[in-house]
Amino acid sequence: MAAARLSGTENRLVSLPLSRIRVIMKSSPEVSSINQDALFLTAKATELFVQYLATYSYKHGRGKEKNALTYTDLSHTAEECETFQFLADILPKKILASKYLKMLEKEKRDGEVREDNDEGEEEEDEDKAVGDSVGS
Amino acid sequence: MAERPEDLNLPNAVITRIIKEALPDGVNISKEARSAISRAASVFVLYATSCANNFAMKGKRKTLNAGDVLSAMEEMEFQRFVAPLKESLEVYRREQKGKKEARKDKDKKADSEEQDKSREEDNDDDDERMEEEEQNDEEEVDN
Numbered sequence: 001m002a003a004a005r006l007s008g009t010e011n012r013l014v015s016l017p018l019s020r021i022r023v024i025m026k027s028s029p030e031v032s033s034i035n036q037d038a039l040f041l042t043a044k045a046t047e048l049f050v051q052y053l054a055t056y057s058y059k060h061g062r063g064k065e066k067n068a069l070t071y072t073d074l075s076h077t078a079e080e081c082e083t084f085q086f087l088a089d090i091l092p093k094k095i096l097a098s099k100y101l102k103m104l105e106k107e108k109r110d111g112e113v114r115e116d117n118d119e120g121e122e123e124e125d126e127d128k129a130v131g132d133s134v135g136s
Numbered sequence: 137m138a139e140r141p142e143d144l145n146l147p148n149a150v151i152t153r154i155i156k157e158a159l160p161d162g163v164n165i166s167k168e169a170r171s172a173i174s175r176a177a178s179v180f181v182l183y184a185t186s187c188a189n190n191f192a193m194k195g196k197r198k199t200l201n202a203g204d205v206l207s208a209m210e211e212m213e214f215q216r217f218v219a220p221l222k223e224s225l226e227v228y229r230r231e232q233k234g235k236k237e238a239r240k241d242k243d244k245k246a247d248s249e250e251q252d253k254s255r256e257e258d259n260d261d262d263d264e265r266m267e268e269e270e271q272n273d274e275e276e277v278d279n
Contacts, residue, residue, distance in 0.1 A: 013228055015150050024144050024178055025185045025200075030193075034185075036232070037202035037225060042184055044224050045209060048217045049180045050151060050173055051158035058159055069159065071168040074176070083213045086183055087176050 014043045021046065053077065053084065146177050184208050 021043045025034055034042075053074070058064060060080070061073025075094065078087040095103075151174045155165055187208035188200050195204075202225060209217045 013224060013231070015154065016146060017150070020143075020146060021181060024146075024181045027144060028182055028185050028189070031185055031189050031200065033199045035199050035201050037229070038188065038200040038205045040228050041202055041205040041221055041225055042181060042188075044221055045184060045205065045214070045217050046146075046177050046181055047154055048220060049214070050154045050177050052214075052216075053173055053176055054155045054158045054165075058163065066164075067162060068164040068166065069155070069169045070166050071172055074169055074172045086212075087179060090175050090179055091172055 014040060014047065016043045016046055018043055053087075056081065056084070144178050146174055148174060151177060183212065187211050 018039055022034065022039055025031060025039070025042060054069060057073040057077040058069050061070065061076055063070040063073045071091075072094065074087075075091045078084050078091040079093060148170065152165070152170055155170065155173060159165070184205065185200070185208075188204035191204040191207045192198070192200050197204075206218055206221060209215065209221065
């Protein structure tokens with residue numbers, strides 16, 4: 001069947017599944033419809049983005065010495081490079097739980113105005129990477 | 137459409153392949169780095185969609201088109217993507233055109249057969265992909 005053969009060549013043009021890209025795009029409530037060209041371009045752009053993020057982080061990261069791409073390289077990119085700043089929330093810098101506890105203590109000492117009740121919740125995430133509360 | 141949170145993830149195998157092809161041979165990509173890039177890619181899609189949608193709204197259009205996505209890239213400071221994207225789009229359009237003509241020929245042969253029926257036949261080979269095109273055939277017109 002001709003259509004089937006052609007969709008094979010389309011596969012080489014873009015490797016991410018268009019159906020999935022469409023689902024992600026449509027999950028944004030304000031979007032009503034997307035034409036096929038826009039869908040294709042977004043998929044292709046996402047591929048370029050993945051390549052760029054990977055190569056940029058590898059080139060500028062410390063993993064290069066060990067011939068590896070690590071999470072730290074990526075979070076470093078999100079923090080340092082303006083273009084990738086929009087990723088800072090989902091690629092937070094990792095810190096040790098012990099370090100985080102010290103920061104909490106310091107914060108407590110610095111600002112006594114803080115509300116008391118929100119601490120219990122925060123401590124639960126301490127061994128994971130913590131995004132927001134670290135920044136300040 | 138996105139019923140489960142996993143629906144917003146991109147397939148890991150494909151993401152991994154793209155990363156591997158971009159980096160020099162033999163570079164080890166940690167599992168954490170892979171899933172981080174995958175998440176970043178989903179966020180990129182949402183960010184691009186929202187930017188593109190702003191351009192569509194400015195133009196008082198309801199349907200996102202190629203120009204909106206390209207403008208979004210510039211606004212997001214991914215100008216470097218614009219030229220390669222335009223190139224791929226041209227190839228893609230040519231392919232789609234070829235496909236449409238192939239389908240038209242088939243429809244002629246099928247004579248007065250209802251469109252829905254011939255669509256069903258197409259679906260045999262590549263369900264998802266064909267479904268996509270059907271939804272978009274109408275939208276493509278305003279380009």
